[in-house]
């Protein structure tokens with residue numbers, strides 16, 4: 001629990017006296033009838049508490065001489081605990097989780113009223129829980145509100161050695177899943193069967209769940225960016241794009257590989273794949289502290305535009321094509337995002353209107369892609385080829401480390417694994 005106390009201290013030190021931090025935890029969500037979705041604690045809440053029960057609120061009161069750490073929790077309930085397991089309760093919140101004070105969740109509104117007269121600023125994430133938004137706006141209309149994600153986002157963006165270890169574990173397990181995927185994929189298999197191979201490796205490796213719903217997209221399905229139906233048959237002669245990563249101890253991996261269902265790239269697939277791979281390698285080579293976080297987008301759009309011109313899919317001069325975003329129908333998503341407790345992790349990309357610089361301890365994805373939809377106007381021999389290659393990269397003091405390098409991306413390596 002020391003790690004969470006250190007984070008709370010570092011966070012509190014950056015807040016003005018007489019401020020109040022209110023971070024609601026995640027809710028249990030009904031899936032259907034009496035069945036819930038698997039519970040997963042909200043990331044800021046977990047980052048500061050390590051407490052993973054639903055119906056909880058974390059409060060920090062920044063008083064003149066100290067920061068008081070308060071947890072609102074569910075009551076102990078022997079009958080319910082028979083069904084759903086032990087609850088920490090008020091005593092556990094203090095003794096096991098280090099809260100200075102703990103209250104029942106039902107006491108929140110009255111405690112809020114007690115604290116508000118002494119509060120000048122409230123740090124609170126709006127638009128996550130509408131019923132809390134209403135309560136706070138009604139009770140605290142004279143108080144200044146600030147978003148918790150500002151300071152917490154900056155803290156979460158720079159990963160500690162312990163966090164990097166967990167992320168390496170998440171990415172190692174996920175890399176193994178991709179290797180198993182390549183080994184087991186064959187024509188006639190259903191996309192969900194291939195998804196199951198990944199999910200087995202995630203769970204078997206200790207991941208609580210996939211970090212996001214796996215995308216297993218055969219053939220034309222790869223051109224639907226968030227395809228998650230995963231219910232079509234994989235066919236010889238087509239590629240399959242798999243975007244899947246596990247969540248280990250709350251940390252996400254986010255990996256995409258695209259490979260031929262029958263283990264051999266066609267010449268068209270190879271041509272498109274090589275461009276995406278070149279774009280990805282050029283980006284990774286450039287990543288180090290001090291460069292702009294926009295560099296991945298700039299490098300990848302240039303390499304992809306050049307490649308599409310080489311293949312005759314685009315015509316014109318490179319600068320002009322980039323200027324008018326001619327690549328966009330083929331590469332219509334970002335090249336990178338922060339990665340951590342959330343797959344699209346906390347932390348801003350711009351500071352004072354400028355793209356920020358990368359720094360040691362940041363982890364970001366590098367995920368260029370080319371998707372050729374029939375309506376794009378390209379020659380039909382390219383139709384329905386969709387390729388994305390996504391790796392997770394840690395910025396280090398002198399460059400970077402690819403956390404996901406255990407899973408191959410070179411054509412020859414993929415074909416060898418699948419042979």
Ligand code: GLY
Nearest residue numbers: 212243254343367
């Ligand atoms: N898997 C989600 C993403 O790549 O951003």
Ligand code: MN
Nearest residue numbers: 254365367390
């Ligand atoms: Mn991603």
Ligand code: MN
Nearest residue numbers: 243254255390
């Ligand atoms: Mn992804």
